[in-house]
Amino acid sequence: MTNVLINAPKAAKKGEVIELKALILHPMESGFRPGTNGTIIPRNIIERVVATWNGKEIFRMDFSPAIAANPFVSFFAVAAESGKIAFRWTGDEGFAVEESVAIDVA
Amino acid sequence: MKVSRSKSQSPLTLPERMRWRPALALLPVVFAASFAMAQAGADKSASDTRRSGYQDMGAALQKMQDDDTANPGMLYVQLGEQLWAKPAGAASKACADCHSVADMKGVAARYPAIPENSDRPIDLEGRIQLCRASHQQAERLAPESRDLLSLAAFVARQSRGLPIAPPDDARLAPFRSEGEAIYRRRQGQLNLSCAICHDDNAGKKLAGVTIPQAHPTGYPIYRLEWQALGSLKRRLRNCLVGIRAEAYPYEAVDYVALEVFLMGRAKGMPFEAPGVRP
Amino acid sequence: MLRASLLAALLLMPLATAGRAQGTSAGTPVSYTVVDDAIPRPLTASPGDASRGRAIVANRSVGLCLLCHSGPIPEERFQGTLAPSLGGAGTRWSVAQLRLRIVDGSRLNPDTIMPPYYRTTGLVRVARAFEGKTILTAEQIEDVVAYLATLKEQ
Amino acid sequence: MPGPKKGATRRTFLAGAAVVSVLPLGAARATPEAMAAAIKEVVGDKPIREGRVTLDIPPLSENGNAVPLTVSVDSPMTEGDFIRAIHVFNEKNPQPHVLDARLGPQNGKASISTRIKLGDSQKIVAIAETSKGEFFSASADVIVTLAACVEDLT
Incomplete structure (x- = not known):
């Protein structure tokens, strides 16, 4: 099941600054919260998201447990060339999800 | 992918x-x-004072x-x-x-x-x-x-933006009445009813929180308190827990009766799902 | 007027007696006597402590008071607007009147939204965890009464 | 987090988690001092100047579980002059360093948005690092409303 929503324009003019937004389903369990039995629920967070444009890194963000559940991130990028914008989230318990969208740059 | x-x-x-x-x-x-x-x-007249919880949010x-x-x-x-x-x-x-x-x-x-x-x-x-x-x-x-x-x-x-439109079905009437009775019944250790907060005191602050009018316009909602999506039943259970009443089991007909009453009360208000609420 | 109040007190007596019959374990109400619109005698042998009472009032999950009321407790930022400010409560009411209003305000106004802090009967669908228990203990009620009695300023 | 700071910051995150597993919750709260220390870890002894950074966060949040925030920095974002990193810090969450975003001229605009958890009302600080190694900051005070009723844990 796809647990990711990426929002990026389908097409952009070369040199245009576009906004990229991404949402991912993840509990971001902080490791500070007691569960129903009173013991602390183990930490389970996404630690990092890296965005690439045709394989070249354009943005990364390291998360702490203070990032909200189902993390949302948005940033900007200069439309340089047609191709693939990919997001890769990695974190605790071997979490690794990659998702990409295509963009036409003219 | x-x-x-x-x-x-x-x-x-x-x-x-x-x-x-x-x-x-x-x-x-x-x-x-x-x-x-x-x-x-939405088909709302000027004299309609009903507010969605959406309107009470920042x-x-x-x-x-x-x-x-x-x-x-x-x-x-x-x-x-x-x-x-x-x-x-x-x-x-x-x-x-x-x-x-x-x-x-x-x-x-x-x-x-x-x-x-x-x-x-x-x-x-x-x-x-x-x-x-x-x-x-x-x-x-x-x-x-x-x-x-x-x-x-x-x-x-698929219903976002459409007015809430309960079916014109006479057989629903007794369930609506039952739902209303639950809504108005004092319950729990705190001896409060839904109506005391959401009819009589809506708009006032319970601690720092504005009490909404309890119109189920956006369910299932993404509630920040839950950090997840949840149903109207879960929200009703939260209120029951708040007044220290025994929550009905999820399968209870009482919830459906309450839902029939609440959707009738919100008739004509625009549907917002999936709503976001604090 | 006085006769009517006394009559009311007498009518309420059987309820109080019934309370006593339930025993004295923690959470089970001790009996009390309503006179006019007040409970003149403390619920406990030792007097309430105003500073403990303040802490109970300020605590959202113990006293619950500030969910509905505001009060002169500046460190608690979010206070309710459903009910009158607690400021001046000690001027508006006597200790005995405060006691009844907390113990069971519904005896004075059946439509009150004030929860009955010291009642276990006549309640519907109480959560299992709270079944047969009062919201506050007799000691806590006396502490809260002692605190509210100190609130003389509006 | 490229460069020598990576390990240090990462350790900070993990150390916080480890502490909590053995101490009561209250012991792991970040403090203004912990925030200052976390900032020093990123900035070193370099001066931090006010300005150029805009921290957009609602002054009042109805729930601390997801507080939207945007940090924008005034920068041409050219090869010779760009924003290299944006950091966000807080005073009262268990760990003071909330996020570390890495940018470059390819971003065109130095602006990021996300949502953070805030356990209580507190001060938030955003710090931007320029390609020339300068640091600029902005801060905001956020009031987080406490939930009136808590979720059923059963």
Whole structure:
């Protein structure tokens, strides 16, 4: 099941600054919260998201447990060339999800 | 697309996932109607003092709900869209084999309703469970499970912007009365009723929180307190816990009666699902 | 007027007696006597402590008071607007009147939204965890009364 | 987090988690001092100047579980003059360093948005690092409303 929503324009003019937004389903369990039995629920967070444009890194963000559940991130990028914008989230318990969208740059 | 997890939880094969990508990409376009448009299009007279909980939220949360690319409820709508098309149960049938997505327009805005060959109302989640049992021959989904909420969110999303329109069915009247009786009954150690807070004191502050009028305009909602999507039943349970009353079990008919009453009370108000609430 | 109040007190007596019959374990109400619109005698042998009472009032999950009321407790930022400010409560009411209003305000106004802090009967669908228990203990009620009595300023 | 700071910051995150597993919750709260220390870890002894950074966060949040925030920095974002990193810090969450975003000229605009958890009302600080190694900051005070009723844990 796809647990990711990426929002990026389908097409952009070369040199245009576009906004990229991404949402991912993840509990971001902080490791500070007691569960129903009173013991602390183990930490389970996404630690990092890296965005690439045709394989070249354009943005990364390291998360702490203070990032909200189902993390949302948005940033900007200069439309340089047609191709693939990919997001890769990695974190605790071997979490690794990659998702990409295509963009036409003219 | 690549999904790798040490504890893999993806029941779909890769080709299946690929197949649904184009539909997913269309999501924001298909459902672009904003809540502002919904408000404008709603049939509300000037003397109507009813307010959606949306109107009691700050600008930041209103924006979170309105922007489909920022509303976390849309993650579940997307999951629901995938489940909608996925065969399930012994009949190996998908929702999509019987219904078009377009047919779902307005459905969530008129539930709870009494299904064929029955004399009792069921809510939207109940309708999904009934379809699973009778048409898909699939097991019941657990209350508040991600799959059930996602399917409900996907169906509810098709009614965004439409006025809440309970069915004109006289058989619902006794259930509406029962729901109203529960709404007005004092319960729990704190001896409070729904009406005491949400009719008599709506708009005032309970601690720092504005008490809403309790119109179920956006269910299932993404509640920040839950950090997840949840049903109207879960929200009702929260209130019951708050007044230290024994919550009804999820299967209780009492909830459906309350839902019939509340949806009747919100008749004509625009449907917002998936709503975002604090 | 006085006769009517006394009559009311007498009518309420059987309820109080019934309370006593339930025993004295923690959470089970001790009996009390309503005179006019007040409970003149403390619920406990030792007097309430105003500073403990303040802490109970300030605590959202113990006293619950600030969910509905505001009060002169500046460190608690979010206070309710459903009910009158607690400021001046000690001027508006006597200790005995405060006691009844907390113990069971519904005896004075059946439509009150004030929860009955010291009643276990006549309640519907109480959560199992709270069944047969009062919201506050007799000691806590006396502490809260002692605190509210100190609130002389509006 | 490229460069020598990576390990240090990462250790900070993990150390916080480890402490909590053995101490009561209250012991792991970040403090203004912990925030200052976390900032020093990123900035070193370089001066931090006010300005150029805009921290957009609602002054009042109805729920601390997801507080939207945007940090924008005034920068041409050219090869010779760009914003290299944006950091966000807080005073009262268990760990003071909330996020570390890495940018470059390819971003065109130095602006990021996300949502953070805030357990209580507190001060938030955003710090931007320029390609020339300068640091600029902005801060905001956020009031987080406490939930009136808590979720059923059963």
